[in-house]
Amino acid sequence: MFLYEHEGKKIFAEHNIPVPPSGVAFSPEEALEIAKRVGYPVVVKPQILGGRRGKAGAIRFADNDDELMKHVNELFALELHGEKVERLLIEKKVNIVHEYYLSYMLDFYERRPIVMFSTEGGIEIEEVARTKPEALVKKYLDPEMGMTSFIAMEVLNKLNIRGAEAKKFVPIFLNLWKAFKEKDLLLAEINPLVKTAEGEIIAVDARVMVDDNSEYRQKWIKEFKEKRKGKESLEYQAKEKGISFVVLDGDIGVIGNGAGLTMATVDLVREFGGKPANFLDIGGGAGPERVFTAIDLLLKLGNVKVILMNIFGGITRCDLVAQGILEALKKLNLNIPLVVRLTGTNEEQGRKMLEEAGIKAYTNMIEAVKKAVEIGRGGE
């Protein structure tokens, strides 16, 4: 899960990485209060999870209440990269002398952490790698030993940062590593890490990704997740019930069992000219409740014209899936067609249950997908 900038900065601050004084505003009133507390001039930054803000002109500066209100109202009305802006970070503006880049990430394939440092901060690191590779140091680390003072010095020296100047950076290198490892992070990026006119080194942005699998030992993740809104919130509710749910933009609801099969089903809908509304994996060995919840979630999306269900029963039993569908028919106001493909363990039983309720169950996945796409088109 990616964290909002302000959530990332909270983790940084806990690990003694200096960040500018700031606060998160969910309303213009809150924004004013925060500005009063940290003092003008301030920077106003929309908190979104994906995409870049700078290029979209969404990072604003304000010297007084009037300017602040103008920006805040404009930004709250904005949608950036498909995300509605719901929270703004109001932050004390710092006097930047130079921008650097520092990050740790896990290389999944090599199964090792990497540190990256650059004297060219403030732009995407891929661009630096392309246009000015000599300003970038990339180094694999031993996961157990991690970052040490001497490795930090080596990295800094490579980019001609030496002596007292270099020494200022070392604690940031060490503290960020500590946060990275202790908090089960997959990415901890400071871009830019800035040197201020006062000679301080401060983290001005935070891009942090945490491992969802670590939730049982990182209790703080839950707290952040519960505050999410919109589609993020629906997806989170699903996850709490053992369902993987990703909202897409089409109108054909897709339910499958197993991530690969469900992704393949979404792709097939697309392949035959339909628009998938979502990805929803009920997981292995799902019982009637999870099937019921899945259908309920798709109805909550509001724009689904037809539900396509693709079940390959291995560990999952087709009769239990059918039972879940029948319960949904009975208890939910299911006024959209349902196309079901059911095969595998106890399929005869499952199919019979559905047929008695007037639902034809396909055995062939391609036929079922084509049917769903056809219905989806018919409704336009």
Add this chain to the structure above:
Amino acid sequence: MTVLVNKDTKVIVQGITGREGSFHTKLMLEYGTKIVAGVTPGKGGEEVHGVPVYDSVRDALDHHEAQASIIFVPARFVEDAVMEAIYNGLNPIVVITEGIPIWTTMKLVSEAKKRGIYIVGPNCPGLIVPGEIKIGIMPGHVFTSGDVAVISRSGTLTYEISKVLSDHGFGQSIVIGIGGDPVKGLTIPEALRLLESDPRTKKIVIIGEIGGVEEEKAAELIKKGEISKPVVAYIAGKHATMRTGVSFGHAGAIILGEMGRPETKIRAFNEAGVPVARLPTEVIDHLRTL
């Protein structure tokens, strides 16, 4: 002889007394897998489906000969269980458990590698040599014996495609579900190398998906001529490009910036001369022409 396991491989089930462990022990026994012992700390002396349970792998090995382990213990206890299997030299270690923190997996795989031990998974369906042995949770009846090997990052999609293979006369030499996590033991390129030297495997099917670079690395290996056997691929998640930075069911099925995109994987395979099936069912059409 085949890769990783054969019909005589004796297996220990770690986490045998849990719901999943017990259920699948029964199914594996029915398939003919030689499960000699189970391990659950604190449950030594019990029996599950006629299999004796021990408190530790060491105690199990003092009473039985075994080579492989399959692990069902919950994520938070997995570190201890896998370390125990590694320190007792079990090989391969198949980790079914889902939800293991990536930092933990990284540590476990690194320990296993130091000792030349293969970990399959985590978050995987395991492996099956049709008609001989099943160390996993896949429904045995969809597989038939033959000479096509399947390497897959998926579970049910593997069953789906294997069934299509079986229905059309393409039996399988081995099916390896390597799992859906971003950091794992056996990777696609490593599995390819094993299968290259497997006399029973004539052709290979790779079922990949979005996320990571395993497919690209596999394509590189093939392009360099290190894999001489014909390979066919399928990539799931082609439509996932519209939501990046989000996992599609598998923790590893995630597009991060330019990494893990489906088009990059398809291009890499095509450049290596590997046909990529548009539909899962098309895998057989490509196998026929190779």
